[in-house]
Amino acid sequence: MSVDQQPPRAYVDVHILQTVPPANLNRDDQGNPKAAVYGGVRRSRVSSQAWKRATRMHFAEHRPAEDHGIRTRTVAADLAERLRRLPAVPDAETDAQAAERLAGALLAPLGIKAGKKEGETAYLFFYGDRQLDALAALVADHAAEFLALDDKALAAEVGTLGVPDVFGIEHPLDVALFGRMVADLAALRVDAATQVAHALSTHAVDLEFDYFTAVDDETHKRNETGAGMIGNIGFNSATLYRYATVGLHQLHRNLSAGRPADAAWPATVAGVRDFVTSFARSVPAGYKNSFAHRTLPSLVAVTVRTDQPVNLVSAFEAPVTDKTHGIAAASATRLASEHTKVCELWGDPPAFQAVVHAFDVKSVADGVADAFGPARNFGALLDGLEEHLDGAHRAVAA
Incomplete structure (x- = not known):
């Protein structure tokens, strides 16, 4: 073929x-x-x-773990963790912000909107473990030089790396099967x-209910009766x-x-x-x-x-x-x-x-x-x- x-x-x-x-x-x-x-x-x-x-x-x-797909709002944090393991990015706690800054710059070309919580995207992003490794590899040899740039220059340099292309190839099986919908950038859709x-x-x-009680193991020592918790769970077969x-x-x-x-x-x-x-x-x-x-x-x-x-x-x-x-x-x-x-x-x-x-x-x-x-x-x-x-x-x- x-x-x-x-x-x-x-x-x-x-x-x-x-x-x-x-x-x-x-x-x-x-x-x-x-x-x-x-x-x-x-x-x-x-x-x-x-x-x-x-x-x-x-x-x-x-x-294998490297073939897994990951569906999460915390893609930036996951990328930052990978970047911190690069030789050019010190992994001391004081340098966490540097990795987070570089991760944010690398993901910016994707145009994914930020979520309500800091460090999260507005929706779940579906990607492959290998794809995120490939994105980190784009800056593996020049991380220190990238981090020395100001925000505007860093964005310009990252814009030349073809970041969206990384997420358009080497799809893990679950992304290839179940697809990926990204409203902000059509090029990322699968x-x-x-x-x-x-x-x-x-x-x-018919819907049925299981009425249950949970017994406090210590009640008998205090000569007490009754349940420690009462509830019910709906079920069917x-x-x-x-x-x-x-x-x-x-x-x-x-x-x-x-x-x-x-x-x-x-x-x-x-x-x-x-x-x-x-x-x-x-x-x-x-x-x-x-x-x-x-x-x-x-x-x-x-x-x-x-x-x-x-x-x-x-x-x-x-x-x-x-x-x-x-x-x-x-x-x-x-x-x-x-x-x-x-x-x-x-x-x-x-x-x-x-x-x-x-x-x-x-x-x-x-x-x-x-x-x-x-x-x-x-x-x-x-x-x-x-x-x-x-x-x-x-x-x-x-």
Whole structure:
């Protein structure tokens, strides 16, 4: 694939069914689990933002620290800390202001507005650890000369360094996937390669409350009774339908910036594999110590489409009520039927599809197999996806 050649338009759709026990994964402004009305009934809901963050935290646990993306208001403080480690900038406490001054000058060309608190930006800025190291490296050999300039001369010198270009290349995977929106400078924007839907329960859900008391361990020594603290926590339990899609062409475009052409495609395929892995295995951490709600999906289906992404949530517009083999099993049957129906009605079958699931009821397993193919384990699903993407790439390159 040449430097200018992009892979053909393709979308990697991820469909997940996951049953969560009593939990409060993602709370609303009242502290209760988020909800939505869909199909005329109340559903459990987990926002896309919550699961994106959970996915990013899974990245952080399984990828090298230098490949991490960082989303923060304190980019100036982070840069100043790096600058203080430069040989040309003394790291004594009295010289902290020098590093902060140089950091402020380096970030000024980005045009990011200052926040209400000193040293913070007006909004969260998303960047890569390597990108901030590259920015510090721009002045590594001349930090002392830069610091000797007055503010006007320092700004002029920094303006020649191409600071915005640093944040336009070498994007970490999470920035390439989830994008970066910067209102103040269009050149800093990165179009997201991934869309993540709000997770919805496949069935109607009621809000419940856990009334709890906390006992003061010392009260018995004083012959006292009563609780040390009383409260309640809202919770629910649900089988969730989760959906996300990755635009393969956009991810490749984002990861190509500043990388050798021959390295962009392997990074793209590895990025898709990492995303599917982390999206499937991650769970938002709300009240995790109170509910220990972490589970693995009952079903993960991956399809590669060349027409458009297709969210199959319409399978659950009528809430699932069949409990013959459990809500999750009935949901899997609904999902398989909806996928088959979409392919038949629109005549756009996926270029690739694979599924892993935990259902051993023959009628359920057969329905899923008819729709998505024979069941595999998760590693085989990922290997098959990677093999398909590489094969499609070789066909284009040829």
